[in-house]
Amino acid sequence: MSAIVFDLDGTLIDSAPDIRAAVNRTLEDEGHAALDLPTVISFIGHGLPRLVERAMGARGIPMDQHARLTEVTLAHYNAAANDLTRPYPGVMAMLERLREEGHRLGICTNKPEAPARKVLDQFGMAHLFDVVVGGDTLAARKPDPAPLHHAFAALGASSGLYVGDSEVDAETAQAAGIAFAFFTQGYCHVPHDTVHCLARFDHFDALAGLVAKGATAPDR
Numbered sequence: 001m002s003a004i005v006f007d008l009d010g011t012l013i014d015s016a017p018d019i020r021a022a023v024n025r026t027l028e029d030e031g032h033a034a035l036d037l038p039t040v041i042s043f044i045g046h047g048l049p050r051l052v053e054r055a056m057g058a059r060g061i062p063m064d065q066h067a068r069l070t071e072v073t074l075a076h077y078n079a080a081a082n083d084l085t086r087p088y089p090g091v092m093a094m095l096e097r098l099r100e101e102g103h104r105l106g107i108c109t110n111k112p113e114a115p116a117r118k119v120l121d122q123f124g125m126a127h128l129f130d131v132v133v134g135g136d137t138l139a140a141r142k143p144d145p146a147p148l149h150h151a152f153a154a155l156g157a158s159s160g161l162y163v164g165d166s167e168v169d170a171e172t173a174q175a176a177g178i179a180f181a182f183f184t185q186g187y188c189h190v191p192h193d194t195v196h197c198l199a200r201f202d203h204f205d206a207l208a209g210l211v212a213k214g215a216t217a218p219d220r
């Protein structure tokens, strides 16, 4: 038995199109032009408040509107979190296999906890996870290691494997002293060879094999 914790956006699910739609609804409500998908993807990774801040910056909206527009965007997202979102190929089979092998699974995402739970539920994945830590579950969010420590503690493990798609996840794992497996098809914003990881993979069919080969050994 080991504990395996997953990032969500860009790792288990390709959620950027719905995130983009929510942000663009907010911008359009305010009379501003929409943002394209690559631009929105470049803003994903540090949580919703940061994403809204960057979208506002791109459109020259004064930051005194930030708290309000973050709430508005969250409401838009909660209303339509699964219209365009899809799990990456092989995700469901991989999660079920890891559970069958006796691993305990968790989520550590910077997405707010409520929509994270909702998305997992709508894809029929919620029952596979023993803990969901979102960007607003604790006072700190990734790359602070606290949310990842919290997830592993809830699983009754001090170590295991963290699986994510971005430099933020790699930094978080390193700060937490947890081994990191890097899914390369998500929303990473730096050259892939600069991402510190124990293993990298581009399809979830490969993950169970990595776990079996001992990718859950401590990273340092």
Ligand SMILES: O=C(O)COP(=O)(O)O
Residues within 6 Å of the ligand: 007, 008, 009, 010, 043, 044, 045, 046, 047, 048, 051, 108, 109, 110, 111, 112, 135
């Ligand atoms: O909400 C974000 O900015 C990123 O979410 P993630 O941590 O699941 O990639």
Ligand SMILES: [Mg+2]
Residues within 6 Å of the ligand: 007, 008, 009, 010, 011, 045, 164, 165, 166, 186, 187
């Ligand atoms: Mg991610």
